């Protein structure tokens with residue numbers, strides 16, 4: 001199959017690279033010339049484990065190309081995927097679908113023959129129908145179908161998720177387009193991964209409902225963690241005991257500083273807006289959004305307590321600022337709320353993160369960046385662990401403690417054991433829900 005992929009962000013780039021690995025001819029398009037220039041020079045622009053190898057292989061085989069010219073990609077394509085951003089619209093919390101609509105219009109202006117336009121971006125229910133209208137208005141003569149194919153990949157494990165998905169959702173109205181989609185995903189059909197065919201609206205809703213549910217699960221355990229702290233229970237044991245119940249499952253039950261990232265915050269807000277628009281308030285999701293904000297604020301107070309009530313002139317070493325490990329993505333990371341509060345309170349903040357600096361430097365002004373955790377911690381009053389990168393999981397605690405001014409730790413990801421931390425020489429240790 002010949003595929004055009006519009007948008008070379010986390011989703012577009014990974015999808016384009018993986019489709020070319022399936023054996024399809026893929027042309028990835030982005031309107032950002034610097035991205036395309038870097039991709040053509042072999043630089044993968046985002047940090048995603050495993051992506052570089054497959055990309056190099058596909059480019060070498062001639063199956064994967066990058067361009068800023070939509071025409072080069074669309075004219076030959078059997079399917080054009082739209083994988084552009086749908087960020088939260090300023091002011092009202094709605095998903096901004098203007099990039100999707102603009103891409104749809106551009107595709108319509110160029111296309112010649114029958115084409116399947118596939119929306120991979122996360123879009124509010126009803127958007128694919130609007131995409132259809134826009135294409136029809138722009139090119140009444142064009143034969144085309146619109147397909148909703150939401151993406152469920154996790155950053156940091158995106159290749160694995162794309163190649164071995166729990167399911168692929170295809171919202172489609174014609175058998176002809178369903179045929180094109182099944183040709184595209186044939187390698188997954190052959191390996192028995194479930195491909196779920198639905199209508200357009202259900203496909204769109206599945207994506208929002210799934211993300212809102214996962215955000216709810218995280219927030220639920222975070223709230224339970226707060227209660228554990230007051231009652232003497234240990235949230236790790238509680239989560240383990242809950243997760244063994246097959247109806248609940250053990251995933252997304254790790255207490256932490258609140259969810260962040262490019263999807264959960266914006267998708268929960270968008271679902272709440274969709275509910276309000278249809279006079280069916282999404283009360284659980286609305287509460288989750290509110291509680292998640294409170295959790296981040298609670299983290300700030302936890303850190304303040306460890307600083308004896310004031311951040312002023314305290315040297316605080318922050319480990320990890322990306323919203324989770326194995327990504328360089330900083331969008332809506334809890335660090336963006338917590339670190340500025342420390343800086344604003346007069347702390348001298350030092351940061352170490354294996355991949356966060358590129359994006360983080362602009363987003364987190366007035367902090368000092370380090371490459372090495374031990375360097376970062378030297379002479380500090382407090383360590384705050386915000387992201388559970390592997391390199392922070394097995395640090396030499398005694399070495400850390402002896403190099404600090406006062407050996408205190410706020411372990412907001414529960415990666416250390418209280419006894420180990422104290423026997424290494426720390427004088428204070430706070431974690432979540434324990």
Ligand code: NAD
Pocket residue numbers: 006007008009010011012029030031032035083084085086099102103120121122123151152153154155262263
């Ligand atoms: P992103 O912001 O990283 O990338 C979007 C890219 O699209 C940018 O490079 C931008 O320059 C490009 N673009 C915008 N308009 C264009 C146009 N008209 N022509 C060509 N290029 C254009 O976004 P992302 O994180 O990849 O997310 C894309 C969509 O996928 C969003 O709707 C998001 O909600 C959804 N999604 C994201 C993830 C994730 O983990 N990031 C997972 C599942 C779904």
